[in-house]
Amino acid sequence: MEKSNWSANQRGRGRGRGRGGRRWEAVSGGGRAGSSSDWRGSGGDGRGGEEEQQQCRSSGPSTGGGGRGGGGGGRGGGGGRGAGRGKSVQYVPVRERLADPLTSMHPEFERMDISESASQSSLPAGTEITPCKRPDSGGKSAVRFIKLLVNHFPVNFDPQCTMLQYDVDIKPVAQGHQRSNIELSKFDLSTIKNKLFSMDPAQFPVSKTAFDGERIICSAVELPTGVFNVDLPRGRGRNARYECTIKLVNELSLDRLEAFLNGNLSVVPRQILQGMDLIMKQNQNRLRIGRSFYSTHFDSKDDLGNGIYASRGYQHSLKTTAQGLVLNVDYSVLPFIKPVGVLDFLWFTLQIDYRNGISPRQKKQIEDALKGLKVKVTHRTTRQKFTISGLTKENINDIVFPLDDPEGKTQPKRVRLVDYFVDKYKKPIKHRNLPSLDLSKNGNMNYVPMEFCELIEGQRYPKEELKGEEARYFRRISLANPGDRRDKICEIVKARDGPLGGDCAKNFNIQVSLKMTEASARIIKPPDLRLGDSQGRSIKCPITREDCQWSFMDKHVPLGRQIEQWAILDLSEGRLNSDRFVGSLITRSSKLGIFMKEPVYYKKCGMDVLSNPDDLRGLLRHIHSKAHRLQILVCVMSRKDSGYKNLKWISETETGILTQCSLVWHANDVNEQYLSNLALKINAKLGGSNVELFDRLPHFEGDGHVMFIGADVNHPPPRNTSCPSIAAVVATMNWPAANRYAARIRPQEHRKEEIQNFGDICLELIHTYGRLHRVKPEKIVVFRDGVSDGQFLMVLNEELMDLKRTFESDGYSPTITVVVAQKRHQTRLFPKDNNRKANVSPGTVVDQTIVHPQDFDFYLCSHHGTLGTSKPCHYTVIYDEHGFSSDEMQRIIYNLCYTFARCTKPVSLVPPIYYADLVAYRGRLYQEALTGYSPLSIASSASVSSSTLSPSSISSFSERAFKLHGNLENAMFFC
Structure with missing residues (x-):
């Protein structure tokens, strides 16, 4: 192997800093000092733990898929890969004038795990809108004050320390027929970097550097x-050569972070935080999955059966707070696929007997399950990992392919796959009646029989695919009660293989306290609600229960719809007790003040109709013609089925029929609570009102209409490269009740978070409001979901500015406030008392100590958690033309959480965003229905459908798939 010689005049590594391991005083700024025994060096990453429990049981069957958008795309930076190898080695000395800043070269550095990308505004420099600051010292309103423990662990650092950032460009060197533009995986890049560092550990000290797995190294x-050239064996006695170009691109002094925490710098030094976050991730003792770390040891007690096991781990991230820099650590559990042979996976996990061949349906099931998973091969010696792109069309016995002459002297000859494995590897193929795995990449055909492939470790299994006892056990170990979760987090922080177990952070003079943060919190008063009595009069309903739930016992909804024209589509395959179900639903609805007559039409059909869009379209049109002036169609299904998406897409965009789905075992059970939920959903879809606030919202007591807008974007799975992202915007259509919404759905550029034409979408909803009330709202509050701290400038300078320009062109000038809601964080609140099983109470708000040092933000736990540990929502007011105080904004959001149509208790997320999330997911179902693509596979995060759309086709795709039927444009079809 060739080894580069070091330059004789290379500068020394220390550069006279001399700060090594000396102690220093705790940095000023409040509450970060601790006794030396409470501090340790550290390492790690994080993303917000398991999803909170579902707030309200939905009566409609879930089909999974289309989840919230995940992590970012592929490698960025630096343009295409060059070919050939350099003739000489050139060294770049450290100078006062450094190379181009790292973020200008590699935008992906800005999306490192401490936040998503810090978006660049299109406005001229100096004209950007920045997030507004906290208007006061925090809220004062409370029914009582409490003390909490928070999973924030204070971090101490040396402000005199400087981090060196290097760009590492690794590309293969062309040798013979090997191409030089081959895309390298993170595994390949890490292997090459590790090999380079092992060549001279004195010059490349691993414990004093942090690598992001792609192009960035932070070094002490x-x-x-x-x-530098690196050679790695690639099998059959040959080596692959790679060229590594290392360039110093930035020096970051931590004194700027200190200045920000002390209030002497107004903008967070994001590059410094991202570099420190990278340092904290260097944990070699655990398996890293995204932003989380999991044990590499399989514990038999966590075996879920069927080739699936649960692994316990943690997520962690750095945060800047009012008390200083903290490490936010949370407990996490994920299901994984056991590293077994592919045939064993078919047998145990998919429960397919493959010995006598497989049916077309089984082949589709296998391909959906395997696509995107990584395997290693057993017929030859190699460390390479391969990604399954699919299955071959033919069975192995029928596969013939062209085999190139390695010397290029003769034309390729056609060879049978079974003969090739015998001649080349002395491996006869046993299961010739099965298709082969297609491991092709970069245009190079690579077919390998399943019997020679094994799944590698560390591959997630979707939680939604867990069934029966395995699902119940997984839920039991992942939803730890507050006391247990707090203990687990403290154990993780102290563990030798935990986030503080490595040497990297110590070598950067970073220390972390072992004690959780103590914070003060307030519990704010719940609102009084407006319900109805049997005479149709409004009555005041105070909230008296500890869990803030209310009851419809002897009460009606404020506005119940008369339901005279409705029909039933019976897809239960003969299992529905229709008389009992219909009679019970009518009776229960009437007790709620929702008066239903007998259905005007009843149609029986098999579930298979849902899988055929043409047949389903004809069926819905037939029902529509038979049931004149149909208000709603209740569909009773025998099981959860992927055809659900076809039903929703066709009924809501083509035939204009509102549908309400129910599973047959729920319908036959006629449980009072379930029937109440069903009736409430039907009433909301038809324009009724299920609950209202008795008093007007704070700050809006005067005249003038107010509109609340919710906005969210649903992204395709991380490795999907072509499906559009789905933007959803909802807006209230009534005031002062502010509980009825209209929605709009738009597809947009793949994985683009900025909502395109946001102003036009909102103006369309404003005009709808104007037609309904003959007046436009004078005040607007926009709630935005799905964006990180680093994207606040994008929301302000792109979406908000587009909104203002659109309004201005229409001669409309309301006052506007913009609030960002974030649920994908790891902050957990634990009551500081002896009740280990109790969550914080609904209405718990924290706006000191753990919040941003300057911005207008707070944590609000608005719901009552019965399972696991409640996760508060983090709200940040980034723009405010109304002059809200902390108390006013907190009460507005908390009170709105009582107006969600499907529940008789407050929900965890402000309804405009809750509904926007439901609408964006509904849009994803539309797209899946049209393209036939579904992420409901084992490798959903890596699957890419051949029928997905290019960005150029998004416009026409919108016209076909997302235009709501006129009957439903202003209905809460998504409820």
Whole structure:
């Protein structure tokens, strides 16, 4: 192997800093000092733990898929890969004038795990809108004050320390027929980097550097720069050569972070935080999955059966707070696929007997399950990992392919796959009646029989695919009660293989306290609600229960719809007790003040009709013609089925029929609570009102209409490269009740978070409001979901500015406030008392100590958690033309959480965003229905459908798939 010689005049690694391991005083700024025994060096990452429990049981069957958008795309930076190898080695000395800043070269550095990308505004420099600051010292309103423990662990750092950032460009060197533009995986890049560092550990000290797995290295010492060659074996006695170019691109002094925490710098030094976050992730003792770390040891007690096991781990991230820099650590559990042979996976996990061949349906099931999973091969020696792109069309016995002459002297000859494995590897193929795995990449055909492939470790299994006892056990170990979760987090922080177990952070002079943060919290008063009595009069309903739930016992909804024209589509395959179900639903609805007559039409049909869009379209049109002036169609299904998406897409965009789905075992059970939920959903879809606030919202007591807008974007799975993202915007259509919404759905550029034409969408909803009330709202509050701290500027300078320009062109000038809601964080609140099983009470708000040092933000736990540990929602007011105080904004959001149509208790997320999330997911179902693509596979995060759409086709796709039928444009069809 060729080894580069180091330059004789290379500068020393220490550069006279001399700050090594000395102690220092705790940095000023409040509450970060601790006794030396409470501090340790550290390492790690994080994303917000398991999803909270579902707030209200939905009566409609869930089909999974289309979840919230995940992590970012592929490698960025630096343009295409160059070919050939350099003739000489050039070293770049450290100078006062450094190379281009790292973020200008590699935008992906801005999306490192501490936040999503810090978006660049299109406005001229100096004209950007920045997030507004906290208007006061925090809220004062409370029914009582409490003390909490928070999973924030204070971090101490040396402000005199400087981090060196290096760009590492790794590309293969062309050799013979090997191409030089081959895309390298993170595994390949890490292997090559590790090999380079092992060549000279003195010059490349691993424990004093942090690598992001792609192009970025943060170092505590100077590293050699220049071009280096690395050789790695690639099998059959041959080596692959790679060219590594290392360039110093930035020096970051931590005194800027200290200045920000002390209030002397108004903008967070994001590059410094991202570099420190990278340092904290260097944990070699655990398996890293995204932003989380899991044990590499399989514990038999966590075996879920059927080739699936649960692994316990943690997520962690750095945060800047009012008390200083903290490490936010949370407990996490994920299901994984056991690293077994592919045939064993078919047998145990998919429960398919493959010995006598497989049916077309089974082949589709296998392909959906395997696509995107990684395997290693057993017929030859190699460390390479391969990604399954699909199955071959033919069975192995029928596969013939062209085999190139390695010397290029003769034309390729056609060879049978079974003969090739015998001649080349002395491996006869046993299961010739099965298709082969297609492991092709970069245009190179690679077919390998399943019997020679094994799944590698560390591959997630979708939680929604768990069934029966395995699902119940997984839920039991992942939903730890507050006391248990707090203990687990403290154990993780102290563990040798935990986030503080490595040497990397110590070498950067970073210390972390072992004690959780103590914070003060307030519990704010719940609102009084407006319900109805049997005479149709409004009555005041105070909230008296500890869990803030209310009851319809002897009460009606404020506005119940008369339901005279409705029909039933019976898809239960003969299992529905229709008389009992219909009679019970009518009776229960009438007790709620929702008066239903007998259905005007009843149709029986098999579930298979849902899988055929043409047949389903004809069926719905037939029902529509038979049931004149149909208000709603209740569909009773025998099981959860992927055809659900076809039903919703066709009924809501083509035939204009509102549908309400129910599973047959729920319908036959005629449980009072279930029937109440069903009736409430039907009433909301038809324009009724299920609950209202008795008093007007704070700050809006005067005249003038107010509108609340919710906005969200649903992204395709992380490795999907072509499906559009789905933007959803909802807006209230009544005031002062503010509980009836209209929605709009738009597809947009793949994985683009900025909502395109946001102003036009909102103006359309404003005009709808104007037609309904003959007046436009004077005040607007926009709630935005799905964006990180680093994207606040995008929301302000792109979406908000587009909204203002659109309104201005229409001669409309309301006052506007913008609030961002974030649920994908790891902050957990634990009551500081002896009740280990109790969650914080609904209405718990924290706006000191753990919040942003300057911005207008707070944590609000608005719901009552009965399972696991409640996760508060993090709200940040980033723009405010109304002059809200902390108390006013907190009460507005908390009170709105009582107006969600499907529940008789407050929900965890402000309804405009809750509904926007439901609508964006509904849009994803539309797209899946049209394209036939579904992420409901084992490798959903890696599956890409051949029928997905290019960005150029998004416009026409919108016209076909997302235009709501006129009958439903202003209905809460998504409820």
